[in-house]
Amino acid sequence: xxxxxxxxxxxxxxxxLADITADLDAGLSCLWLVPEELVSRGMADRLLGELSDxxxxxxxxxxxxxxxxxxxxxxxxxxxPSIPPPEWATDKFGLFGRSARSVDPVxxxxxxxLTDRLVAxxxxxxxxxxxxxxxLVARGMLGGRVLxxxxxxxxxxxxxxxxxxxxxxxxxxxxxxxxxxxPRMLVAxxxxxxxxxxxxxxxxxxxxxxxxxxxxGRLDTAVVVTTYRPRAARRNHSGDLVERVAIEVLTEVAGxxxxxxxxxxxCWDGRITTLREQLDKLTYDLACPPVRRTTRRMAxxxxxxxxxxxxxxxxxxxxxxxxxxxxxxxxxxEALNLDLLIWSGQNRALxxxxxxxxxxLERVVRSRASMAALAAVGxxxxxxNGETRALELGVMAQLVHSRSVSxxxxxxxxxxxxxxxxxxxxxxCALTDQDLDALxxxxxNDSG
Numbered sequence: 436x437x438x439x440x441x442x443x444x445x446x447x448x449x450x451x452l453a454d455i456t457a458d459l460d461a462g463l464s465c466l467w468l469v470p471e472e473l474v475s476r477g478m479a480d481r482l483l484g485e486l487s488d489x490x491x492x493x494x495x496x497x498x499x500x501x502x503x504x505x506x507x508x509x510x511x512x513x514x515x516p517s518i519p520p521p522e523w524a525t526d527k528f529g530l531f532g533r534s535a536r537s538v539d540p541v542x543x544x545x546x547x548x549l550t551d552r553l554v555a556x557x558x559x560x561x562x563x564x565x566x567x568x569x570x571l572v573a574r575g576m577l578g579g580r581v582l583x584x585x586x587x588x589x590x591x592x593x594x595x596x597x598x599x600x601x602x603x604x605x606x607x608x609x610x611x612x613x614x615x616x617x618p619r620m621l622v623a624x625x626x627x628x629x630x631x632x633x634x635x636x637x638x639x640x641x642x643x644x645x646x647x648x649x650x651x652g653r654l655d656t657a658v659v660v661t662t663y664r665p666r667a668a669r670r671n672h673s674g675d676l677v678e679r680v681a682i683e684v685l686t687e688v689a690g691x692x693x694x695x696x697x698x699x700x701x702c703w704d705g706r707i708t709t710l711r712e713q714l715d716k717l718t719y720d721l722a723c724p725p726v727r728r729t730t731r732r733m734a735x736x737x738x739x740x741x742x743x744x745x746x747x748x749x750x751x752x753x754x755x756x757x758x759x760x761x762x763x764x765x766x767x768x769e770a771l772n773l774d775l776l777i778w779s780g781q782n783r784a785l786x787x788x789x790x791x792x793x794x795x796l797e798r799v800v801r802s803r804a805s806m807a808a809l810a811a812v813g814x815x816x817x818x819x820n821g822e823t824r825a826l827e828l829g830v831m832a833q834l835v836h837s838r839s840v841s842x843x844x845x846x847x848x849x850x851x852x853x854x855x856x857x858x859x860x861x862x863x864c865a866l867t868d869q870d871l872d873a874l875x876x877x878x879x880n881d882s883g
Contacts, residue, residue, distance in 0.1 A: 442478055442651075442693070443485050445658055451650035452485055459489075459581055459621060462614025464604045464642040466634055467623045468737070472749030473647060474587050474625060483585065483623045492581045492621075495552055497588040549591075549599045553582065568599070572606045577618035586624035596622060597630035604641040626743070634737075646737035648746070649753035651691040656754075659693050660685050663700035676788065676875055681705035684780030688714070688773070690759040691752040707868050711773060714762050778865040785866075785874075789828075789857050792878070796850055797826045800840050808839035828854040848877045 442448045458465050467486075473479040487494055554567050557576050571577050582603070586596045600622050607617040619641075622629075634644040660682055685703060688710070689696035698717045703710060738746040742758065745751035750764035762771050801809070812830050814823075832854050834840040835847060842850065852874050859866055866874070 441481075443482055445651070445655040447652040447655040448482070448650050451645070451647070452482065455486060455621070455645050456489075458643050458645075459619060460615070462617055462619060464600065464619040465621050466600070466629070466637070466642065466644040467621065467647075468626055468629075468634060468644065469623065469647045470749055471625055471747040479587075479623065480585070483583070486621060486623075487583050489581065491579055492583050493556065493577075495549065495556065495582055495584045497585075497591075498552070549584070549595050553599075568602055569606055572603075572610055572618060577603075577607075578612075579616050580618050582618065582620045584620065584622050586622050586628035591628065593628055593630050596624065596628060597633050600633070600642075601636075604638065608638070608641050625747070644737075648735075648737050651693065651752060651754065653686065653755045656686045656689055656691065656693065656696050657682070659696045660689070660700045663697050665701070676784075676878070677705055677871070680781055680784040680871065683784035684710070684777050687780035687783070688762060688776045690761065691754040692750065692759075692761040692763065695761060695763055707777060707865070707871075710777070714771075714773075717763050774865045775863070778860065778863055781866055781871075782860050785856065785860065788878075789853050789860075792849060792853055793825075793828055793857075796828075796831055796842075796846060796853075799842065799846060800826060800831050800834060803842075804834055804840045808834060811839070828857055845877070845879075849879075852877045 443452070455465050455467060467483075469479045469482075473482075550568050554571065557571065584591075584596065584599075586593075600620055603618060603620050607619065610617075634646075637644060664678075664682060664685075681703070684707075685696065685699045689699060695714075695717060699710075699713055702716070703713045738751065738753075739758075742751045745760065745764060748764075750761040752759055760766070762773070812826075812833060814826065814830075828850065831840070832850055835842055835850065856866060856870065856874050859870065
């Protein structure tokens with residue numbers, strides 16, 4: 436069961452929907468391609484409802500009747516040897532010297548085509564025109580309208596969907612007029628609901644494709660995390676910093692997987708030693724082949740072909756400029772580099788704190804160090820622009836160790852712990868729970 440977070444309320448998805456709306460307002464038809472997972476849990480329908488909430492929209496209804504079998508196409512068995520004829524269609528007496536006929540596989544199609552439903556929807560008068568869609572556009576009966584279709588509706592045929600989309604765009608373009616007054620179409624679909632390669636063959640002057648790829652970003656994950664995260668049990672300065680680190684780590688680990696973000700926000704206690712245990716408790720039973728872990732940067736506007744099955748299942752997405760595979764996704768046995776994700780979250784949370792206290796210690800050291808002592812560690816005062824180079828934690832520790840500067844026990848302990856934490860983070864090493872506890876222990880009470 437995947438979480439039902441109201442995705443449409445998040446800033447990233449809202450921006451994604453706004454981009455589609457802007458193209459529709461500019462007179463372009465749009466293909467909106469979403470993963471299977473978004474459709475199966477009803478979120479795609481809710482998002483499409485947001486897009487459909489406009490005065491010029493016309494929602495094409497689903498077929499009025501149940502799907503029926505397509506008219507059978509008969510052929511000589513000799514011409515179609517790969518399709519065995521049913522027993523009743525075989526000439527058992529050899530009067531014709533061959534099997535009588537064979538039949539194409541039966542497929543279910545709607546009682547009415549999309550064009551039929553469109554004509555009925557706008558209550559168009561009867562016409563003898565061979566192309567009803569051409570007649571509708573020529574008479575201006577669709578002028579300025581946005582036709583909206585859920586291509587995953589029961590019984591829709593990909594060829595019928597693709598035909599209506601391309602023909603409407605081409606017909607409207609042929610009749611001319613301002614873009615904003617032409618009829619256009621918004622088709623919401625999974626990739627399998629459309630003819631193969633349709634999104635690659637669009638005329639950019641009349642239509643655009645929008646993939647649900649990179650719609651969820653870091654800010655969206657952080658919103659989910661902070662919303663579900665219970666308040667820290669301790670309200671002192673150390674509790675605040677522990678929670679700040681936990682939120683950043685949690686956000687980095689979950690990435691675009693909002694289900695995982697919600698799970699960790701509720702269940703994880705913020706200790707590094709218990710994080711993998713919580714990850715193991717949430718696994719998805721996915722009908723998709725294993726995906727290969729990658730964090731490579733990706734500038735494309737759609738998921739690459741090799742990652743498409745994982746994207747359809749909702750465990751692969753573009754997040755913060757990189758392709759991200761959910762830690763809960765089935766893989767080819769590659770181990771999750773959890774330490775790197777933890778380090779990244781800790782780095783975001785702790786570096787501002789470390790820099791703040793480094794600046795405080797620098798002021799203390801400069802007020803107590805002689806010019807000769809500073810010169811001995813390479814500090815020669817302001818440069819030609821009047822700027823003074825910052826004293827790094829290692830340089831200040833050297834001054835204290837050589838007894839060139841005397842610090843209080845509290846400041847000295849703070850300096851050494853800041854230096855230790857900074858060095859670990861600089862070498863891409865995550866802090867352990869003990870490291871973090873030691874750092875928090877020496878921070879002044881007004882920190883965080």
